[in-house]
Amino acid sequence: MLESNKALTFEELENDNLMKIKALKICSDLRGGWDKDTVQELKAFHDDYIEIRKELESYREIVNQGWKALQVAQELTNQQNQMKAQMKFIKENLPEHLPTDQGNSRSNSSSAGRNVVQGASSKEEQNTAKAVLPSDGSKVVKGKKNWKPFQFITVEEFETVPKYIRGRLQYDQVNKAVTELNKTLEAKYALLSRPRNKLRPMELKNVHVFKQQETTETAGTRFVVDSDIKQYSKLRLDTAGRAMLTVLRTLKHLQEIRGPGNLMRYAVRSPTE
Structure with missing residues (x-):
């Protein structure tokens, strides 16, 4: 059987799985039905799918965390831009004169x-x-x-x-x-x-x-x-x-x-x- 753990993309994984299914059908036809070893092959194929699903769930969680971190970063960027705009406004509108301290001696x-x-x-x-x-x-x-x-x-x-x-x-x-x-x-x-x-x-x-x-x-x-x-x-x-x-x-x-x-x-x- 072909191993799917060598796939680097979802397209490659899909192609590997299609080839596995095709191979199982050929084995079933040659053996005249679902023999014991064919059932074992199918079970192994099923186990692979379960592992892939677990990994996908793990990847989905990582993506969600990354998305949340991106939102936080975007909010911080917006706050920084607002502060920058405020500082620019203050710089451009800073009074030319500061009143003297009339409380001095x-x-x-x-x-x-x-x-x-x-x-x-x-x-x-x-x-x-x-x-x-x-x-x-x-x-x-x-x-x-x-x-x-x-x-x-x-x-x-x-x-x-x-x-x-x-x-x-x-x-x-x-x-x-x-x-x-x-x-x-x-x-x-x-x-x-x-x-x-x-x-x-x-x-x-x-x-x-x-x-x-x-x-x-x-x-x-x-x-x-x-x-x-x-x-x-x-x-x-x-x-x-x-x-x-x-x-x-x-x-x-x-x-x-x-x-x-x-x-x-x-x-x-x-x-x-």
Whole structure:
């Protein structure tokens, strides 16, 4: 008889079994019926089938376990892809600015705020800020007080602003406006701190305008006005820009000082000592 244990595929196993059945029929015909040894051959054939069935059941169980493992792997792959997408979203939408820790000591808050502004500004913004420094290389005269910049807002603060005020504004938009306000503030007061004999005629004219805008009410504050923002920053004072200023005023990150007339000053509160 042919042995089926040499078959490597189901097709080969089927062919082997068909040849066995054909051989048994030939034996039966030659012997004139089912003799004892033919019955033994048939029984052996039956036993082979039982063994094959057991092996198939074993293979089926292995396949089922493999299928379950594949499902688990697919689920893990889906979770990994979701995490990857989330990380990509976080990377692409990471705020350019991180609010300073306003709980720090007063002596450290000013330098920390300036570091945040300088660190958050892009290379282009830093170049713009440098453009307002003296062209003759003279140093800016530092005041005795440590002035603080406009502070960045936190997400928690932004969420407290009523919807009718912030409208469609995004958190990061407001902090970008803070960066532009600080650029304006630093440019204006860098110019004010320079010696008058180092100023060009146009710069002297600007300094004269700055001085005219100061009143007793602005004492102890640094402020900018609309014309300063237009001259020294990229912040557009359209509907959205005005809304950003309103958000900052609502959160008390900015103080408005009005008058005389239509003049509006956007001021930082008292400096740190």
